[in-house]
Amino acid sequence: MKPAARKKARTLALQALYSYLMSGNEMRQVELAMATSNDMSQVDMEYFQAILHGVDADPEAIDAAYKPYLGRLPEELDPIEKSIMRLATFELIERIDTPFKVVINEAIELAKTFGAEESHKFINGALDKAVKTLRKDERR
16 A cells, blocks of 8 residues: 555544544544545555554553653543544554554654644654554664
8 A cells, every 4th residue: 555545544543533532423433424524535444444443442551552651641632642642552553564663753744734833742752752662672
């Protein structure tokens, strides 16, 4: 799959994760709404669905995986930061086919696009610390 299709999958997955947090709707409803309101022809649908269903399967475990690297509680994150951290942490844990540098870079870009002014720095710092544990076997 082309990198651009994965990038689009991450962008839409972030929007879906944010919608899920804000609406309280079931993930399947959010996924359907995203799929019907966007052109999905250039999206890596398998990756998009893997992120959504992977995060939805156990969001507490994902939050626990990144929590030690935050410097604050996951509950204190704004919904965009929390969604980015969940997305990136899921990728770091479950999608070892994606190099950790790509995961971190994509998370930073999402934070620059959707997050608060300085959130990309926070995301970068937290993920840079997390990767040392979550991807300890991957060479830097």
